[in-house]
Amino acid sequence: MKGISIKVGTKVSLILNEPGKSKEEYYSKIIDMKENYIILDNPVHKATRKTIYFPVGTSFNLSFVGDDQAVYEFSTKIAARLKLKFPALAVPMPKLEDLHRIQRREFVRVDAIVDVAVHRKDKYNRAFTTVTSDISGGGLSLILPKKESLEMDEVVDIWLSLGFISGTYHYIHTSAKVVFIQSKDGIRSASVKFESIKTQEQQLIVSYCFEKQREMRKKEYS
Template sequence: MKIGTVLNLEIREAKTGEIHEYHCKIVEKNRKYFMIDYPIHSKTKRTAHLKKGTFISVTFIGNDQAIYQFTSKIVDKVKMNIPALAITIPENEDIKRIQRREYVRIETSVDIAVHSADKLFAPFTTVTSDISGGGMAIVVPKNIQLEINSKADVWLPLPMQNSEYHYVYGQTEIVLIREVNNRVNLVSLKFDSIGQADRQKIVRFCFEKQREARQKERI
């Protein structure tokens, strides 16, 4: 894990058993500890002032785009140019992969702009039906004529849990066109070329959506 890696934290309240979720970043590290900025609560957006000795469950997205988990503990407050906390670095064998490298696909509606790389169709905007780090399916009106194996450039604004939008660009290939009804088709796109940072944004977005779904199941 390098400086700047986003960490998602889960902390269980001892009295109620309720789980609170936060996000933060690694701002510095040494051989024993990660220094993290003060975590932000995923729902309230408030800064958390966590006590020394608090145990935390940490998840993060690795360089291979898989999601990893480990348990750590807050050991101290750290004086830096920003307020920070020191947490223990786990041994390699204590870091568990909780998602296979294959990209998880989630059903969600996200705005998307689509441009033909070969100028075979006019640019248009629509919404996704599902999305993953490997590609997506989009809803396309039947009056827009697309061809399998043709190339399309896509732009997506991803609404993250912290209320920020992360913008993603990718080059895709049309791999499947399915008829939904008399008005629209469902068109599957796979990424031919996408930056690692942009793909990681999509993987994180899918991870957050999965977590939201788990939270709703608990209610």
């Protein structure tokens, strides 16, 4: 399966596909490979970051980034729960014809600390600086300082400073809409979706995310 590369260490996204339930997204990682099964770490909820335990038979759409940087997806079910050194689950190995290549490169999200300035468009034109907790070509999550706040659906201007391994820096300016706010362990964060970002600047963010992803993969295998 050239370019697809299902292998140990690959990070995957799981979207719940159960009748009558919301299609919530979870993260996991391939921790082992068997002849007919993929062994996954227990999924972590994208928004709450909590580990979730699903019963055998739960249906998901599983996606991952191949070596060609395209996103591949297939439908699957939990075939078994395993007790290794830590709890894990098994899903059937997909056939080549079951894999679908999807155009979602901008949604590859990585954990990354990036300097960001936020300018609010209210009558006071308030602004603050902070850092991101994760980023993708479609948006980012930022840490809210103690004395600052944002509102759901609020549109803000943001400036990003992206530092690449080559030593070069690129500065991105775009508007973004607040789509999610949460508080965990005393830390408040806001997720924003880019509203009017230039294609060239979005591709810079995508390249930055892929570079960070490669760094993480190297650390996992070192």
